[in-house]
Amino acid sequence: MENxxxxxxxxxxxxxxxxxxxxxxxxxxxxxxxxxxxxxNLNDINxxxxxxxxxxxxxxxxxxxxxxxxxxxxxxxxxxxxxxxESCVVSTLDAVIRTLAALLGQHLPDPExxxxxxxxxxxxxxxxxxxxxxLLGCATNxxxxxxxxxxxxxxxxxxxxxxxxLAKGMNCxxxxxxxxxxxxxxxxxxxxxxxxxxxxxxxxxxxxxGGPKIRTGEIQPGPKVVHIRxxxxxxxxxxxxARIWLFSGESPSEAPDDCAARFRVSxxxxxxxxxxxxxxxxDARKKHRKWTVVETTDMGCMVESIKACYVVPGxxxxxxxxxxxxxxxxxxxxxxxxxxxxxxRGDSLVVSTQPASGQPELQGSLEYNSVPSVISCTMxxxxxxxxxxxxxxxxxxxxxxxxxxxxxxxFLVKIQHARPxxxxxxxxxxxxxxxxxxxxxxxxxxxxxNLAFVAEHADAVELSFANSAQDVQLLEKSLExxxxxxxxxxxxxxxxKGFINLPSMLLAGMRWPSCGVxxxxxxxxxxxxxxxxxxxxxxxxxxCEAAHVPVIWATQVLENLAQKGMPSxxxxxxVVMAHRAECVMLNKGPHIIEALEVxxxxxxxxxxxxxxxxxxxxxxxxxxxxx
Numbered sequence: 001m002e003n004x005x006x007x008x009x010x011x012x013x014x015x016x017x018x019x020x021x022x023x024x025x026x027x028x029x030x031x032x033x034x035x036x037x038x039x040x041n042l043n044d045i046n047x048x049x050x051x052x053x054x055x056x057x058x059x060x061x062x063x064x065x066x067x068x069x070x071x072x073x074x075x076x077x078x079x080x081x082x083x084x085x086e087s088c089v090v091s092t093l094d095a096v097i098r099t100l101a102a103l104l105g106q107h108l109p110d111p112e113x114x115x116x117x118x119x120x121x122x123x124x125x126x127x128x129x130x131x132x133x134x135l136l137g138c139a140t141n142x143x144x145x146x147x148x149x150x151x152x153x154x155x156x157x158x159x160x161x162x163x164x165x166l167a168k169g170m171n172c173x174x175x176x177x178x179x180x181x182x183x184x185x186x187x188x189x190x191x192x193x194x195x196x197x198x199x200x201x202x203x204x205x206x207x208x209x210g211g212p213k214i215r216t217g218e219i220q221p222g223p224k225v226v227h228i229r230x231x232x233x234x235x236x237x238x239x240x241x242a243r244i245w246l247f248s249g250e251s252p253s254e255a256p257d258d259c260a261a262r263f264r265v266s267x268x269x270x271x272x273x274x275x276x277x278x279x280x281x282x283d284a285r286k287k288h289r290k291w292t293v294v295e296t297t298d299m300g301c302m303v304e305s306i307k308a309c310y311v312v313p314g315x316x317x318x319x320x321x322x323x324x325x326x327x328x329x330x331x332x333x334x335x336x337x338x339x340x341x342x343x344x345r346g347d348s349l350v351v352s353t354q355p356a357s358g359q360p361e362l363q364g365s366l367e368y369n370s371v372p373s374v375i376s377c378t379m380x381x382x383x384x385x386x387x388x389x390x391x392x393x394x395x396x397x398x399x400x401x402x403x404x405x406x407x408x409x410x411f412l413v414k415i416q417h418a419r420p421x422x423x424x425x426x427x428x429x430x431x432x433x434x435x436x437x438x439x440x441x442x443x444x445x446x447x448x449x450n451l452a453f454v455a456e457h458a459d460a461v462e463l464s465f466a467n468s469a470q471d472v473q474l475l476e477k478s479l480e481x482x483x484x485x486x487x488x489x490x491x492x493x494x495x496x497k498g499f500i501n502l503p504s505m506l507l508a509g510m511r512w513p514s515c516g517v518x519x520x521x522x523x524x525x526x527x528x529x530x531x532x533x534x535x536x537x538x539x540x541x542x543x544c545e546a547a548h549v550p551v552i553w554a555t556q557v558l559e560n561l562a563q564k565g566m567p568s569x570x571x572x573x574x575v576v577m578a579h580r581a582e583c584v585m586l587n588k589g590p591h592i593i594e595a596l597e598v599x600x601x602x603x604x605x606x607x608x609x610x611x612x613x614x615x616x617x618x619x620x621x622x623x624x625x626x627x
Contacts, residue, residue: 009104014104016077017077018104020070020073020077021097021104024070024093024096024097024100025097027062027065027067028090028093028094028097030061030065031058031061034057034064035054035057035116036116038057039054041057041504041507042057042507044511045507045510046511046513048131048513049131049510049547049548050117051119051123051127052127052131052510052547052549053510054116054119055087055088055089055546055547056503056507056543056546058090058116058546059085059542059543059546060503060543060546062082062085062089063542067082070082074096079099079100080096083613084612084613084614086124086542086612086613087119087124087125087128087545087546088118088123088124089119090118091118091119091120091123091124092121094118095121124548127548128548128549128550128582131548131549132146132582134488134514135204135488135490135550135582136171136172136204136582136583137171137172137204140169140171142604143603143604143607144607145578145581145582145584145603145607146171146582146583146584147169147170147171147583147584147585147586147596147599147600147603148171148172148173148174148206148584148586149165149170149172149173149174149585149586149588149596150174150175150176150585150586150588151173151174151176151188151588153179153180153184155191156180156184156185156187156188156191157187159191159194159195161191162188162191162192162195163191163194163198163199165592165593165596166192166195166196166199166201166203167195168593168597168600169596169600170203170596171203171583172203172204172205172583173188173192173204173205174206174208174462175188175189175207175208175458176208176210177207177208177447177454178208178210178211182450185207185453185457186457189205189457192205204459205457205459206458206459206461206462207450207453207454207457207458207461207462208464208492209443209447209451209454209464210446210447210450210464211442211447211463211464211465212379212440212444212465213430214377214378214430214431214432214433215377215427215428215430216358216376216395216425216426216427216429216430216431217357217358217375217376217378217427218339218357218358218376218428219338219339219340219341219357219359219375219425219426220359221336221337221338221339221357222336222337222338222339222340223312223336223337224312224313224334224336224337225284225312226261226311226312226334227308227309227310228242228260228261228305228308228309228310229242229260229308230242230306230307230308238306238307241305241306242260242261242304242305242306242308243256243259243260243294243304244259244260244303244305245259245261245262245300246263246265246300246301246302246303247262247263247264247265247270247300248264248265248266248270249264249299259302263311263331263332263334264331264334265317265329265330265332266330268327269317269319269327269328269329269330270301272327273301273319274293274296275293275294275295275296276292276293276294278290278291278292278319278320279291279293279303279319279329280317280319281309281311281316281317281318282316283310284310284311284315285310287307289305289307289309290305290307291305291317292304292305311331313331313332314330314331315330315331316329316330317330338426338427339359339426340360340425340426341360341361341426342423342424343415343418343422343423343424343425344415344421344422344423345416345417345418346414346415347361347414347415348372348404348413348414348415349374349375349401349412349413350372350373350374350375350410350411350413351375351377351383351392351411351413352375352376352409352410353377353380354376354409354410355376356376357376358373358374358375358427359373359374360373372412375425379440380409381440382438382440383406383408385436385437385438385439386403386411386433387406388403388404388405388406389402389435390403390433390435391433392413392431392432392433393432393433393434393526394429394430394431394432395425395426395429395430396430396523396526397432397525397526397530398418398419398423399415399417399418399423400415400416400418401413401414401416401417402416430523432523432526434495434496434526434528438497440465441474442463442465442466442467442468442470442471443474443478451478451479451482454487455479455482455483455485455487456485458487459487459488460487460488460489460490460516461475461479461487461489461490462490462492462518463475463489463490463491463492464492465492465523466491466492466493466498466505467495467498467501468497468504468505469501469504469505471505472489472505472508472509473508475489476489476508476511476512486513486514488513488514488515488516489512489515490515490516490517490518490552491505491506491509491516491517492517492518492520493517493518493519493520493524493540494520494521494522494523494527495523495524495527496524499524499527499539499540502517502540502543503543506543506544506547510547510549515549516549517540517544517550517551518552518554518585519537519541519551519552519553519554519555519581520554520555521537521554521555522555522556537553541580541612545612550581550582550583551581551582551583552581552582552585553578554584554585556574556587557571557574557578557585557586557599558571558574558575558586558599559571559587559589561589561594561598562587562589562590562591562592562595563589563590563591564591565591565594567595567598572602575599575602576602576606579602579603579607579610580610580612584599584603586599
């Protein structure tokens with residue numbers, strides 16, 4: 001080393017700077033050595049991702065150490081504490097080492113014989129931006145974070161839905177292949193193309209494969225009965241009558257949204273009704289009730305009831321219209337109530353491989369004569385893969401328990417988490433087994449069938465329940481067999497196993513021309529525990545930034561606003577955190593336009609204050625206020 005002009009430092013400071021320089025130099029050597037040892041994993045990496053993959057390996061090596069004491073020592077000298085080094089690990093480390101050497105009056109020669117592709121401090125963010133543009137499309141002039149919106153079925157039939165979303169700032173349209181059909185998906189895509197031409201903006205299409213979601217099987221249906229209830233005040237007085245739609249067609253699609261119930265009756269009975277007519281009936285309890293006709297149309301009529309009633313198919317409706325004799329109608333057939341199993345803490349539940357409908361507990365005359373509740377699951381192969389003592393969750397974590405016993409065709413669960421008074425378990429609800437080592441194919445037969453359509457029409461395909469590098473490779477091979485077009489791949493992290501294997505899955509995704517990651521926080525929160533979700537989503541953001549891979553922040557973003565028209569305070573704070581991702585996803589809802597407008601506004605504001613983990617110190621109006 002050549003001597004340079006030495007800054008004035010106290011002896012204790014010289015000793016501390018020298019110690020820091022030695023520690024950082026050793027740390028740098030460890031990073032390079034461990035990265036070189038794992039470089040064999042980079043043989044098939046796409047050339048565009050080669051420096052990003054090496055930077056990821058360096059970051060993983062850095063984070064295998066607890067460098068918090070080192071950070072505190074660096075911060076006390078006013079130096080970078082490496083806390084924002086994700087996108088350019090070695091270059092950030094080198095910059096601090098050079099600064100320490102300069103403080104000691106030393107000049108460090110450029111390192112020789114190093115084969116690592118160091119990502120420069122300015123180059124790291126540029127690589128992430130380039131990969132983001134490739135996956136999500138170019139950013140708008142006034143907002144860097146993209147917005148993705150999941151399409152409702154109605155978007156296939158109503159062109160205005162997609163056109164309005166596009167006009168309000170949607171950048172990516174998401175189609176969930178777990179719902180609807182290819183004809184519906186194609187109609188959505190055609191409506192998007194029309195909207196793009198009309199508005200003059202581009203929008204990417206993301207299609208989500210359903211994946212191997214484990215769900216509860218069907219439950220024996222309940223009775224065919226509808227409970228109609230008017231709204232009452234604190235004194236039990238009816239303040240808003242219950243509204244009931246009577247129709248004679250095949251579908252009640254024209255019924256208003258505020259109906260408590262919809263019933264089919266004969267066409268002749270509908271035609272005999274006029275405004276202010278009164279219909280009398282005896283409900284399922286033999287209670288005499290009266291409905292008043294408040295509106296008639298060509299499609300049906302609206303009646304109101306000021307008292308509660310229980311209606312079953314075949315209920316007779318009696319009408320006396322002025323001096324005319326009574327006209328008798330009859331409530332037509334309708335589906336039974338969905339079956340439910342009420343579960344309390346301490347209850348037992350049998351999960352079976354048998355496809356028979358589930359049923360609630362059968363009470364015997366004595367406790368030991370009772371038969372516990374039974375339910376099937378959509379993937380019977382998991383029965384042989386679970387073990388006693390493992391945790392199981394149902395319905396997005398609303399009901400939880402522990403597996404007590406495993407048999408050949410069933411396992412017994414002891415319920416430990418349920419609401420006071422019991423939680424209702426229905427068919428088609430998700431099952432999560434975070435402790436179990438499950439071996440399940442990443443692509444279901446339905447996914448493989450849909451993949452040809454997705455590969456042809458989508459800009460990106462989302463791999464649900466991505467759990468391993470082998471899952472990613474399976475999707476890549478499946479896409480390669482379909483032709484030359486290679487849509488981008490998005491890895492949905494929604495299991496604990498997927499989170500643990502994220503680094504290897506990222507390296508597998510980097511074999512492809514373009515890839516991204518979605519933090520699917522619904523199942524992920526159930527799998528890892530709600531209290532750990534905040535920590536885990538932070539780690540995903542850090543690791544993906546080190547890999548220069550864009551992240552999509554998803555699940556329940558502004559959900560109350562989209563569904564009910566009013567956001568919670570926690571939702572607003574969540575959006576502020578989401579700004580550090582490259583894209584934020586909204587789910588469908590009746591107030592989705594309002595949710596999109598609010599999200600767009602918050603993201604624009606936040607980019608003036610925060611970039612990833614770096615606070616941006618724009619002029620603060622509050623600072624001009626006189627203390």
